[in-house]
Amino acid sequence: MQEILDASQPSDWRTPENKNLLYLDLDSGRVLIELAPAFAPAHVANIRALAKNGYWNGMSINRAQDNFVVQWGDPAQEEKDRKPLGRGAKAKLPAEFARKTKGLPFDRLPDVDGWAPEVGFSGGFPAGRDPAADAAWMAHCYGAVGAGRDMAADSSNGTELYVVIGQSPRQLDRNITVVGRVLQGMELLSVLPRGTGPLGFYEQPSQRTPIKSIRLASEVPKKERVGIEVLRTDTPLFAELVEARRNRRDEWYKHMAGHIDLCNVPLPTRAPPPKPVAEKAKPKPRAKKPRSGAKPAGASKS
Template sequence: MRGLTAALVALFALAGLAGKAFALDPENTIYLDLKDGRVVIELLPEIAPEHARRIKELSREGFYDGLLFHRVIPGFMAQSGDPTATGMGGSFKDDLRAEFTNKESFTRGALGMARSSSPHSANSQFFIVLDDASFLDGEYTLFGRVVEGMEYVDNIAPGEPPSNPDKIVKMQVAADANQ
């Protein structure tokens, strides 16, 4: 009986360590593959439905595959999603209206949409917050959170632009992935 109890305790502990990623909805989960490993992102369509939809749409089109991280500021954020790698480009889709929220805060691991000075100009560029950036709350649309693999985001080469920039190896919706 002790053996069975010990085995069950170990199994439950292992399940707890497996992380949140196993409980995520595959349709609202993004796999962001970087040179060092996979980052698992939980999309938040309940607070930013159009932005979550755009990220999934562009991921399914392969838009993000191979794009550089063109702006990486240590202690702040890592930005990608610009096919020109200048910070001025985007997809050929219409810009999105802002979906600001007070329900979530830009803490470490939050994903937000980059934009110009107009709040309704988000398109394809996004950033991952490296540390607390709650000063962005209500100014940028927060659409997701890193739930696994933040250590790989921390390894992205810094710079504006980085001298040897890292890239997105592949970005895909988990429901479509072959792992």
């Protein structure tokens, strides 16, 4: 995989739009989330408004259920105790479990998937598609960010957000609105102590993890922004990378799977390469060494 990434061109990478980037700041560091307005426009609009209002600042991560999700939001149990959503944020949104396929890019994987007739990537997000039903949806892979809801399909408003921290709970696909995915900082969420209450909620308020702030990158002063690029999923290079993971060519592997599950495909990110600053600086033509995603090697020490 590293060899393929080393051979990548600047055009193989994309820079997420600042209006689609959330910075979740914890004491332990920053988590970067990319929102997906193509799939959940109403939820994304609400989340942007909530972030602008500083809605989550000073709130907490209230739930960590092993092999499932972490979740944050207003911990108040009673409606009357809840923080007002603020200007421009709606209290009620439509369910956005799936959308029509028209106009949606879809880079299909060649592999079978028991949860969906077709799986692949759309704008960098793992997704499922059912042409017969004219439906496409984001898949609950590791790092997926969704909007918690109650019994009614339209009972989420984007204030309660969860992140998948375990085996992909694909049974949630088409049952809840996915709003985006974590690009960076998963290791800050996945290590949170698991809650011992029902559904992994913490039993004591002191066990919750404080949220310093959740802000839209577009609202953050430029000098505080994090540069990040994400590998495009609609390029020959990405197809090459997927194939290299479907059939591992390195000597460590003795059996080729000839397959990959949607949620096992790595979606690499990197810091943007340094911009040429002056003619005399002789900028290197090659991109800066990318951050590696999940390392493919086995459990060997070497």
